[in-house]
Amino acid sequence: MDYRTLYRNSMDDPEGFWAEAAAELVWTKPWDKVIDDSDAPYYEWFAGGEINTCYNALDLHCEQGRAKQAALIYDSPVTGQVKTYSYSELRDEVAVFANVLQRNGVEKGDRVIVYMPMIPEAVISVLACARIGAVHSVVFGGFAAKELATRVVDASPKLIISASCGIEGKRIIPYLPLLDEALELADAENLTRILVSRPQLPIEDPHPAAVLWQDAVAEAHAVPCVEVSATDPLYILYTSGTTGEPKGVVRPNGGHAVALKWSMKNIYNVDPGDVYWAASDIGWVVGHSYIIYAPLLHGCTTILFEGKPVGTPDASAFWRVIERHKVNCLFTAPTAFRAIRREDPAGDLLKQHDISSLRALYLAGERCDPDTLHWAETQLKLPVIDHWWQTESGWPMAANPMGVEHLPVKAGSPTVAVPGYDIRVLDDEGEEVPRGQSGYIMVKLPLPPGCLNTLWGNRKRYHEAYLSRFEGYYLTGDAGVMDEEGYLWVMSRVDDVINVAGHRLSTGALEEALASHPDVAECAVIGVEDKLKGEMPLGFVVLNAGADIDAADLKKSLIGTVRSLVGPIATPRDIHVVPRLPKTRSGKILRGTMRNIADGKEYKTPATIDDPFVLNEIASALGLDD
Numbered sequence: 001m002d003y004r005t006l007y008r009n010s011m012d013d014p015e016g017f018w019a020e021a022a023a024e025l026v027w028t029k030p031w032d033k034v035i036d037d038s039d040a041p042y043y044e045w046f047a048g049g050e051i052n053t054c055y056n057a058l059d060l061h062c063e064q065g066r067a068k069q070a071a072l073i074y075d076s077p078v079t080g081q082v083k084t085y086s087y088s089e090l091r092d093e094v095a096v097f098a099n100v101l102q103r104n105g106v107e108k109g110d111r112v113i114v115y116m117p118m119i120p121e122a123v124i125s126v127l128a129c130a131r132i133g134a135v136h137s138v139v140f141g142g143f144a145a146k147e148l149a150t151r152v153v154d155a156s157p158k159l160i161i162s163a164s165c166g167i168e169g170k171r172i173i174p175y176l177p178l179l180d181e182a183l184e185l186a187d188a189e190n191l192t193r194i195l196v197s198r199p200q201l202p203i204e205d206p207h208p209a210a211v212l213w214q215d216a217v218a219e220a221h222a223v224p225c226v227e228v229s230a231t232d233p234l235y236i237l238y239t240s241g242t243t244g245e246p247k248g249v250v251r252p253n254g255g256h257a258v259a260l261k262w263s264m265k266n267i268y269n270v271d272p273g274d275v276y277w278a279a280s281d282i283g284w285v286v287g288h289s290y291i292i293y294a295p296l297l298h299g300c301t302t303i304l305f306e307g308k309p310v311g312t313p314d315a316s317a318f319w320r321v322i323e324r325h326k327v328n329c330l331f332t333a334p335t336a337f338r339a340i341r342r343e344d345p346a347g348d349l350l351k352q353h354d355i356s357s358l359r360a361l362y363l364a365g366e367r368c369d370p371d372t373l374h375w376a377e378t379q380l381k382l383p384v385i386d387h388w389w390q391t392e393s394g395w396p397m398a399a400n401p402m403g404v405e406h407l408p409v410k411a412g413s414p415t416v417a418v419p420g421y422d423i424r425v426l427d428d429e430g431e432e433v434p435r436g437q438s439g440y441i442m443v444k445l446p447l448p449p450g451c452l453n454t455l456w457g458n459r460k461r462y463h464e465a466y467l468s469r470f471e472g473y474y475l476t477g478d479a480g481v482m483d484e485e486g487y488l489w490v491m492s493r494v495d496d497v498i499n500v501a502g503h504r505l506s507t508g509a510l511e512e513a514l515a516s517h518p519d520v521a522e523c524a525v526i527g528v529e530d531k532l533k534g535e536m537p538l539g540f541v542v543l544n545a546g547a548d549i550d551a552a553d554l555k556k557s558l559i560g561t562v563r564s565l566v567g568p569i570a571t572p573r574d575i576h577v578v579p580r581l582p583k584t585r586s587g588k589i590l591r592g593t594m595r596n597i598a599d600g601k602e603y604k605t606p607a608t609i610d611d612p613f614v615l616n617e618i619a620s621a622l623g624l625d626d
């Protein structure tokens with residue numbers, strides 16, 4: 001069936017379409033309704049049904065002849081380790097660790113925070129939660145203690161799973177000081193922690209509330225999967241919004257399993273038994289969906305890579321992994337390819353490896369600039385597919401559906417709406433704009449299965465943030481264009497979210513960090529173009545009257561504050577002291593105009609500006625005045 005017909009089917013008969021996809025999974029109780037719209041605009045997929053996601057990801061494959069097939073390959077250039085888990089080995093480890101969770105008081109519906117580096121125990125923790133119906137919430141290891149604390153407070157977990165350290169290139173990053181600080185900030189010092197003691201930094205004197213992973217597992221036994229309602233949360237994943245307060249995206253079990261399984265063949269064109277590698281981090285949605293769940297739901301082998309595209313040890317890391325594990329499908333962020341290109345522009349390292357197993361490269365997490373896309377195509381001589389999605393959707397919203405039809409690639413566009421997503425581009429009044437004109441990228445409700453169904457403990461915020469802009473539509477937060485041929489062009493965010501090396505950050509959170517400095521009266525953070533990372537944060541501060549501090553010291557101190565309050569991934573490129581910030585007469589900071597100035601783009605002085613001269617002051621601080 002061609003793409004257009006399939007897409008039309010998904011729009012004309014969503015219930016039939018998704019019921020057929022759901023039949024690929026094992027349900028312990030069939031659903032009563034494919035989609036329950038009785039509480040619109042809140043929709044629930046597969047209401048009344050019961051399913052266990054872990055069962056479908058592991059046990060089922062063991063029963064169907066894949067027990068000995070590799071499920072997970074842990075490849076860690078930073079520790080020099082490669083370890084393969086077959087489906088039965090992974091199931092057994094997960095089933096035993098699920099018992100560890102139970103023995104530590106975790107029951108169905110309880111939250112468990114996972115703050116881990118990229119080690120197999122992280123994947124085991126997540127799947128063990130799914131096995132007993134506990135709700136995992138993974139926090140990216142590159143976030144600082146305060147960010148972790150916010151998530152602990154919001155999720156109120158029963159326990160937290162962590163490790164003694166992460167490894168960044170050659171550097172050991174001790175996790176426990178961060179963990180202790182976060183739990184103190186969250187007023188949860190006595191929360192039980194299960195800790196993996198890594199040989200690179202053994203835990204010698206564990207906290208009284210800590211249990212060592214190795215000891216706990218030695219005392220536990222394998223437990224079976226429990227039945228979970230399709231509409232019950234599988235996980236919470238916090239993501240950045242307009243304010244500094246992260247949003248807890250809730251992912252229900254049933255729709256998630258259905259959508260992810262469907263996506264593996266139809267979007268990524270992979271079959272059970274294939275080797276699938278998402279070079280991302282389990283702390284991000286790409287890691288949740290395409291390192292852990294989707295490849296396992298589909299009976300593939302997934303790769304867990306503890307390394308970087310460059311520096312571990314060099315720009316050939318990806319090619320080595322592909323060759324060694326015969327990877328068929330690679331998914332990463334454009335930044336990774338820009339980093340490889342910078343170090344190996346002519347692809348000399350690539351030529352030293354046999355990557356003939358690879359069939360296609362998928363890029364997402366940020367807009368893929370045409371230059372990077374063409375470079376990757378030239379080097380790999382394979383289809384390079386940009387696709388667009390977000391934490392909230394959990395799986396692609398626009399893509400080239402390679403398992404259905406390989407549509408012509410238009411560099412700079414993530415191609416077309418994925419079946420199930422009714423994507424519309426609307427103007428300020430909520431009217432659809434003609435093809436070719438830009439506007440808000442919205443999805444007409446209901447969203448397909450797999451997307452968020454609320455924000456953790458805060459349905460009101462879910463409504464305000466996503467459903468209230470235009471009635472009957474979901475606000476993606478992106479702006480762009482749908483062209484005459486139905487290709488989508490995602491151009492910018494409509495909010496204050498920035499994207500640094502594929503990591504989504506809120507300028508609000510960075511501004512809170514800068515504002516916490518005693519000498520700062522007012523501040524603004526914008527995302528400016530960066531050749532490697534796509535965007536980098538740039539800060540502007542107005543100092544308190546009488547503040548007497550050396551500019552270089554101030555900058556160092558402010559950058560340190562951002563790193564310690566938000567995390568090193570948010571390190572600003574620079575911080576400028578300015579006399580005032582450009583504002584509208586109603587007091588709104590003109591971040592868009594500041595951004596255009598910093599990027600050296602043409603800009604119009606906004607009619608609403610309070611004092612146009614402030615723009616000259618900004619240009620002058622950036623050294624752009626002549």
Ligand code: COA
Pocket residue numbers: 140141142143166168173279280281284286308309310332333335336339364365500501502503532567568569570571
């Ligand atoms: N734990 C602790 N610290 C972390 C971390 C983690 N999990 N991840 C990153 N950091 C730290 C880094 O060590 C670095 O610290 P430093 O400033 O002290 O050197 C800082 O955060 C910035 O990291 P990063 O943004 O990764 O930049 P980099 O210069 O180290 O590497 C790239 C640049 C392009 C190689 C890297 O950003 C990359 O691999 N990008 C791919 C992006 C990706 O996979 N995104 C996922 C979405 S699909």
Ligand code: AMP
Pocket residue numbers: 239285363364365366367368386387388389390391392414476477478490492493499502503504
């Ligand atoms: P995250 O929730 O961290 O996955 O970030 C999602 C956001 O990243 C999207 O809303 C977009 O702003 C941006 N993004 C992700 N993929 C793409 C893409 N292929 N093209 C353009 N922007 C993208």
